[in-house]
Amino acid sequence: MRMSLSKFESMLKTNSIYFFDLVEFEEIILHYLDTGKHSLAKKAVKLGLEQHPTSVDLKLLEIEILIFDNKLEKASQKLRRIELLAPDNEEVYIQKATILSKNGSHEAVVYDNVPSGDGILQDDLKKKIGDICKIGLGKAMSAGWIQINKESKMIQRKVDSITDTVKANLTLVAADKINEIQKKSIDEYKKRKLLHEVNFTAYKLSKGSEFSLTIEKAVTELTPEMISTGSWKTANFKAYNFAALGIAPQAGHLHPLLKVRAEYRQIFLEMGFCEMPTNNYVESSFWNFDALFQPQQHPARDAHDTFFISDPANASDFPPDYLEKVKKVHSQGGFGSQGYGYDWKIEEAQKNILRTHTTAVSARMLYKLAQEKEFKPQKYFSIDRVFRNETLDATHLAEFHQIEGVVADYDLTLGDLIGIINEFFKKLGIEKIRFKPAYNPYTEPSMEIFSYHEGLAKWVEIGNSGIFRPEMLLPMGLPENVHVIAWGLSLER
Numbered sequence: 001m002r003m004s005l006s007k008f009e010s011m012l013k014t015n016s017i018y019f020f021d022l023v024e025f026e027e028i029i030l031h032y033l034d035t036g037k038h039s040l041a042k043k044a045v046k047l048g049l050e051q052h053p054t055s056v057d058l059k060l061l062e063i064e065i066l067i068f069d070n071k072l073e074k075a076s077q078k079l080r081r082i083e084l085l086a087p088d089n090e091e092v093y094i095q096k097a098t099i100l101s102k103n104g105s106h107e108a109v110v111y112d113n114v115p116s117g118d119g120i121l122q123d124d125l126k127k128k129i130g131d132i133c134k135i136g137l138g139k140a141m142s143a144g145w146i147q148i149n150k151e152s153k154m155i156q157r158k159v160d161s162i163t164d165t166v167k168a169n170l171t172l173v174a175a176d177k178i179n180e181i182q183k184k185s186i187d188e189y190k191k192r193k194l195l196h197e198v199n200f201t202a203y204k205l206s207k208g209s210e211f212s213l214t215i216e217k218a219v220t221e222l223t224p225e226m227i228s229t230g231s232w233k234t235a236n237f238k239a240y241n242f243a244a245l246g247i248a249p250q251a252g253h254l255h256p257l258l259k260v261r262a263e264y265r266q267i268f269l270e271m272g273f274c275e276m277p278t279n280n281y282v283e284s285s286f287w288n289f290d291a292l293f294q295p296q297q298h299p300a301r302d303a304h305d306t307f308f309i310s311d312p313a314n315a316s317d318f319p320p321d322y323l324e325k326v327k328k329v330h331s332q333g334g335f336g337s338q339g340y341g342y343d344w345k346i347e348e349a350q351k352n353i354l355r356t357h358t359t360a361v362s363a364r365m366l367y368k369l370a371q372e373k374e375f376k377p378q379k380y381f382s383i384d385r386v387f388r389n390e391t392l393d394a395t396h397l398a399e400f401h402q403i404e405g406v407v408a409d410y411d412l413t414l415g416d417l418i419g420i421i422n423e424f425f426k427k428l429g430i431e432k433i434r435f436k437p438a439y440n441p442y443t444e445p446s447m448e449i450f451s452y453h454e455g456l457a458k459w460v461e462i463g464n465s466g467i468f469r470p471e472m473l474l475p476m477g478l479p480e481n482v483h484v485i486a487w488g489l490s491l492e493r
Helices: 002-014 022-034 038-051 056-068 072-085 090-103 106-112 122-129 132-142 165-174 183-191 224-229 256-270 320-331 346-350 359-370 414-427 470-476
Strands: 146-148 154-157 282-284 352-354 378-387 399-410 433-440 443-453 458-468 482-490
Touching: 002 022, 002 038, 022 038, 022 056, 038 056, 056 072, 056 090, 072 090, 106 122, 106 132, 106 165, 122 132, 132 146, 165 183, 256 378, 256 399, 256 414, 320 346, 320 470, 359 378, 359 399, 359 470, 359 482, 399 414, 414 433, 414 443, 414 458, 414 482, 433 458, 443 482, 470 482
Parallel strands: none
Antiparallel strands: 146 154, 282 352, 378 399, 399 482, 433 443, 443 458, 458 482
């Protein structure tokens, strides 16, 4: 404490700037108040608030000094602001009671500012005493101190003198004599927020029969040495609990991934989505790549990214008309696209693989939807395994679960995609979402989805999204004004 005081006074003399923590400032201010050095206390409060501008405790000490200097109006204004920040702080109520005990109750202030005789208009009274008028006017009228003249609308005194019981009682509170006040009055002051009740619990500690300054470890096992030496006679054995149930046997439980999967599934169902069949782990390259307008020379179709099946190595059951349209849009273009301009080969499309994404299932479902006589908007979702020929590390597995949502409807836009993704993640409890432009072969425009991770204190990629390209949808036979939005993420991540 002495070091803090000398350091503070040295700072005042030399105009240097030293940093004090909040506790140091409080100790310095209280010391100067206790010793009657109010000018130094004011300087300490000022410098303390410059270094700790949000400290409620320092602001309350500032108010205490203002009350001592009889600057009650300024103290009341600051106290009202603090009450908004810390409504449960008991010191706020103590200072409020102190101001009222010096200034008089709200109703007494109203009475004192109503002139004898003709009285005063309510608006003029409000201008004169401020917010006190709003509270005190009703209380003064209830007490029978004032009245409003119905004809002149003037507030007039009804009695020649009053006794400010509230001020007298709050003075007793400040003097720690609350027991002299009636309970009815205390309850009223609580309702008016003039008093705040604080309960304290006290405990009395004393030495017990087992009190010891040393810790003696209880013996849990009788040894041959203890028997031969006779030390067992004086040993403190640990009591055996015959009522103990023992260690509970391990029981089965759901895998964490299954719990999370169930949560995602429930969210999709609540949003009106239908679950797609995802039982085909083995898929042809046609549905996995070609139907999605992904070129045959794309790196993702190489063996270092995709698992190829050796038996059976090829698939052959494709819709002929649709196959020709996919071949044409790849090699020659169509539907407003110039295509990729390469020699599309059926041999590449026939190769069987372990599906690299559940978007292959989405392609099948959209083609099936296009074959209906009349198009009806649909919402699809799936959560199932996909396979990538990845190098295993902390964030990559050769097998993981992909979550996919697909919406097909008339004239969908990027705004619809952003809106439904925000709603989806909001149901998961994720509020902070950002989108970044990206590129996917089968979506245009495409967006990566980022969420702010509070634990890592950074933005983390959590998914991908976009609007399916016309080159993918129109060969299927979907109407031109039908757009499909989609997004996907990994269950494990």
